[in-house]
Amino acid sequence: MTLTITDLSCRRGETTVLHGVTFAVGAGEALVLRGANGAGKTTLLRTLAGLTPPMTGSVVPDLCAYAAHADGLKGQLTVAENLTFWAHVFGTRDIAPAVVAFDLAPLLSRRVADLSAGQKRRAALARLPLTGRPVWLLDEPTVSLDADNVARFAAAAGAHLAGGGSAVIATHIDLGLPGAATLDVSRFAASHAPDAHDPFAEAVE
């Protein structure tokens, strides 16, 4: 299973942010996206996840599991209820392996609203293996994780890769993943600046 992206153009609002994005991620490989703030890493990931339609090129959202900045957890539900819900949505039944991988067993019966930011992050990342999808799209996955849990996440991502999965990760820290290639997103920055005089641009957005 290889995710091959050819000549993809991504937009945010009415602005073309990235142009001519081309890369391939094979089974067991990880691609680390680099680039300054605003370079278009999140835009690229949202396009790959199928949330924003690409302007040119094509994507395969059905292969991808997307983890955004926001955790996507319901504060009034417990960790177990949140994970079980996502497991049912994606048609997997067993949440136990994900719970073990992210050391969530002591937190299972606690309400998400009562957890710390790092604990919420772990619960959000535990959703990824539950999707059963081969390509993980991760947007700054290690935000608010401490060193131990960064290592735990790196181990879980490594296990996913070893199992034939792949990952596209936007991150600023080195996760030490085997076989990780780096892609500098700013290489694909769309050359033309947005037209500041277009009176309709803002209204359309």
Added chain:
Amino acid sequence: MIALLLRDLRLAIRAGGGFGLGLAFFLILATLVPLAVGPQPDLLAPIAPGILWLGALLACLLSLDRIFALDLDDGSLDLLATAPLPLEGVAATKALAHWLTTGLPLAIAGPALSLLLFMPAPAVPWLGLSLLLGTPALSWIGTFGAALTVGLRRGSLLLSLLVLPLYIPTLVFGAEVVRRGAEGLSPATPLALLAGITLGCIGLLPFATAAALRINLK
């Protein structure tokens, strides 16, 4: 989709979920009207069908902006859009959850509250039936409005302005069913029209709702 329905029902019942908000509003409205208009039966009985239907409609409106806004804020809406569920199914499930937590309790409470307004006894079952048939349309139209305004700051005001005009046919035929029932006429025609509106909304609006969500999530 059953998982999504159960999650939404569970969220509505948990603290801060807003279950019962519309019902409490409906109850208070029905008790305030006799205080404002005066407790004379001959004054209240003719306006009771209209007041109760209007109350149900406004109670329904109260919880509409929560349908998608909360899911957008915590990121679950993005994740639901990338999940294997069709977005049309998500829209229909959300509308059904809204109806089960808002419209259904209103339809059950309506006949009881009609006693406060001295509604004639023959009209009481028609009120329950018309609310049961009409409130799904309110939830489905409201879900569409919520999808159009999701992500807008202070979108709930715009949501009310968008949705209230669309509620007019349901309100007209719903109140007409009860009025005819009160006067001993056959309410079959407005009842059939009311059911038609509801079925049309259930069949068509999830597609419009999903299209609106796709545009707003871009």
